[in-house]
Amino acid sequence: MMSTFQDRLRIPWRGGAKQISIDSALPIVLQPVLAYIAAQSVWCTVLVSLTMLFGMCYLYTVFVRFLPRTKFFFVWTLTSAILLLLVFEFNVVPFLEIMPHENCVLIGLVISSGICLYKVRTRAELNFVVHADMDEETELACSVCRRRVPPRTFHCLICQGCVVKRDQHCVWLDCCIGDKNHQLYVLGVLLSVGTLVYGAILTLTTVCHPSFYIMETVLLPDDCSDVYHDFT
Numbered sequence: 001m002m003s004t005f006q007d008r009l010r011i012p013w014r015g016g017a018k019q020i021s022i023d024s025a026l027p028i029v030l031q032p033v034l035a036y037i038a039a040q041s042v043w044c045t046v047l048v049s050l051t052m053l054f055g056m057c058y059l060y061t062v063f064v065r066f067l068p069r070t071k072f073f074f075v076w077t078l079t080s081a082i083l084l085l086l087v088f089e090f091n092v093v094p095f096l097e098i099m100p101h102e103n104c105v106l107i108g109l110v111i112s113s114g115i116c117l118y119k120v121r122t123r124a125e126l127n128f129v130v131h132a133d134m135d136e137e138t139e140l141a142c143s144v145c146r147r148r149v150p151p152r153t154f155h156c157l158i159c160q161g162c163v164v165k166r167d168q169h170c171v172w173l174d175c176c177i178g179d180k181n182h183q184l185y186v187l188g189v190l191l192s193v194g195t196l197v198y199g200a201i202l203t204l205t206t207v208c209h210p211s212f213y214i215m216e217t218v219l220l221p222d223d224c225s226d227v228y229h230d231f232t
């Protein structure tokens, strides 16, 4: 029954429906439920945040051991981004307190960080050592696959390849960060943090009253204690 269910689990994609595994589909179900629970009260928010933090650490250790190629964390990133954007555009913007130019700046930030992180993924392929091109003079050998590699190359057990100047395997983007995509990765992370902070400020100044200015430019929320009374 499980395999039939697994076979039926498909999402519409260009060039035909794409099959998606159960672990990858989990965030799509889990996130709206967690968001719903978190919106009930302050303590629910604290509880959901802590559960997510420890839950992620636990799931990471489980997936690394038993299912290293899982797309769970990557789908989690995508679902979070889409959910946040939907909440912002359909629940915050209709309050009509956000100026059109503020919305445009936020959409611009979302698009630029999205493009940046997409390029990090597409460029990840270029990090792998092409063994046919290797200089025979190189004395170094990869400690895992025993093939000749340039200096500062590390083998990724998830990607199953030797990655030049490997920084880390980023589960949230489901690719290795190395020589060819490291700068884009840093830029993408900074842009994403900027987008999240800006989106949070716009959202909180809309739903919390009253708000105040710091340095006469940045509007910040003052008292947000009554936001839980209105579910939306």
Ligand SMILES: [Zn+2]
Binding pocket: 142, 143, 144, 145, 146, 147, 154, 155, 156, 161, 162
């Ligand atoms: Zn290797």
Ligand SMILES: [Zn+2]
Binding pocket: 156, 157, 158, 159, 160, 168, 169, 170, 175, 176, 177
């Ligand atoms: Zn990797």
